[in-house]
Amino acid sequence: MVQPHPAPQTAWQRTPAEHTAAVRALAPEPRPERIPLPEATGRILARDVASPRELPLWDCSAMDGFAARRADLAEGVVLPVRGDVPAGVAPGPLEPGTAMRIMTGSPVPQGADTVVPVELTDIPRGPVPLPQEVRVDELPAGDNTRAAGSDVTTGQVVAEAGTVLDALTLGAVAAVGVAEVEATRPVRVRAVATGDELAPLGTEPGPGQLPDCNSWLVHGLATALGHPTERVLLDHDDPEELGRRLPELTADTDLLVFTGGVSAGAFEVVRQCLEPRGIEFGQVSMQPGKPQGVGQLDGVTVLCLPGNPVSAVVSFLAFARPWLDAASGREAPGPVTAVLGDGWAKKPGRTQYMPVTLSPEEGRLVARRRSAEGSLSHLASRLAGVDGFAIVPAAAEGVQEGDLVEVMMVP
Numbered sequence: 001m002v003q004p005h006p007a008p009q010t011a012w013q014r015t016p017a018e019h020t021a022a023v024r025a026l027a028p029e030p031r032p033e034r035i036p037l038p039e040a041t042g043r044i045l046a047r048d049v050a051s052p053r054e055l056p057l058w059d060c061s062a063m064d065g066f067a068a069r070r071a072d073l074a075e076g077v078v079l080p081v082r083g084d085v086p087a088g089v090a091p092g093p094l095e096p097g098t099a100m101r102i103m104t105g106s107p108v109p110q111g112a113d114t115v116v117p118v119e120l121t122d123i124p125r126g127p128v129p130l131p132q133e134v135r136v137d138e139l140p141a142g143d144n145t146r147a148a149g150s151d152v153t154t155g156q157v158v159a160e161a162g163t164v165l166d167a168l169t170l171g172a173v174a175a176v177g178v179a180e181v182e183a184t185r186p187v188r189v190r191a192v193a194t195g196d197e198l199a200p201l202g203t204e205p206g207p208g209q210l211p212d213c214n215s216w217l218v219h220g221l222a223t224a225l226g227h228p229t230e231r232v233l234l235d236h237d238d239p240e241e242l243g244r245r246l247p248e249l250t251a252d253t254d255l256l257v258f259t260g261g262v263s264a265g266a267f268e269v270v271r272q273c274l275e276p277r278g279i280e281f282g283q284v285s286m287q288p289g290k291p292q293g294v295g296q297l298d299g300v301t302v303l304c305l306p307g308n309p310v311s312a313v314v315s316f317l318a319f320a321r322p323w324l325d326a327a328s329g330r331e332a333p334g335p336v337t338a339v340l341g342d343g344w345a346k347k348p349g350r351t352q353y354m355p356v357t358l359s360p361e362e363g364r365l366v367a368r369r370r371s372a373e374g375s376l377s378h379l380a381s382r383l384a385g386v387d388g389f390a391i392v393p394a395a396a397e398g399v400q401e402g403d404l405v406e407v408m409m410v411p
């Protein structure tokens, strides 16, 4: 058992917005690097990607059928077929009064301006030999061609700096043939859960112990945002021991996130170790998430979040996420507006973050409390299924069904 340290003094009182700004101000500039496109999945683009070519690369067919001149077409007309235009060939010009068989995406022969879909002719669909002639049974409504450059022109930006290279953005960049991109380096996160009482997942908790979930929560949230994250479990409340381990904890990382040991108890390992080292602790007028600490050690930003699991999640989303967005060049997503599907009373004074589920109903996004016990900070098991946290302003004494609320989303 570690001897208690003197009760720490509260350094500051802030609103959530003030603390978000204070934390965000410590974020380093995003560091870009040039990497092969496949490695950039999930990264954030540091520079616009402009197309080096136009797409389609040529005027092409939108249908499998027969390329012809509109002027030669009439219902029942029979045209001689002068060749095939499969994928991957550059056809010669089309003689007036003739047709060429053409496949979807293939270059329209010079002189042709219309593709008659095979279904509108006497030729059966599918792999049939090239016919000598084709009868047009019905005139196509459109020309069934796609103009060169109608998707993208040379130099046009297909993905903007700040965009996450998700599967679809990656597809767009690959489509224009760009093999390397400038993306921001991922931010390395270390999630440190502290507390004498913590038992690692998969072990049976001893007397007075409980399973650690915070390291998994922080790991999961940071990973979901695309940051490589390492978990550390410090199953003790010894500030001296934590002090000895600090060089190791701050090495090769950009953001160190502690959970637990930050409030006013006699054994607040994180606060007692880090306050003398310049990390500032104080209170944010929010519920949950009141006790917070922030600062820098050896150039690494250190965030100290409260140990109650719901408090840790809310604090991560309100403070760590904006830091991560800023450090990785990602535009911070704002809250989502929803209609409340139920109401509840609240004490005025602190901004409340209520765990809610969201569902689209009759064209509106409806937010409902995840559980009747509301935003109590210890309800770890009720985190399952939470879509976000409805933000109820500090002065409010409650909310009613039908009110509009802003919801801080879970990534």
Ligand SMILES: Nc1nc2c(c(=O)[nH]1)N[C@H]1C(S)=C(S)[C@@H](COP(=O)(O)OP(=O)(O)OC[C@H]3O[C@@H](n4cnc5c(N)ncnc54)[C@H](O)[C@@H]3O)O[C@H]1N2
Binding pocket: 193, 194, 195, 197, 198, 210, 211, 212, 213, 214, 215, 259, 260, 261, 262, 263, 264, 265, 268, 288, 289, 290, 291, 305, 306, 307, 308, 309, 311, 377
């Ligand atoms: N006298 C006061 N007491 C408390 C205050 C206060 O202002 N004055 N603030 C309360 C609030 S609000 C919160 S939130 C908590 C925050 O406390 P700590 O950050 O010091 O967290 P701990 O005491 O270490 O733990 C709180 C609670 O959470 C459980 N916990 C901690 N880590 C984990 C983990 N990794 N996995 C699962 N559960 C964890 C821990 O066992 C405790 O039950 O302080 C209030 N007290």
Ligand code: MOO
Binding pocket: 286, 287, 288, 289, 290, 291, 306, 308, 310, 311, 377
């Ligand atoms: O801030 Mo604590 O998170 O209210 O329970």
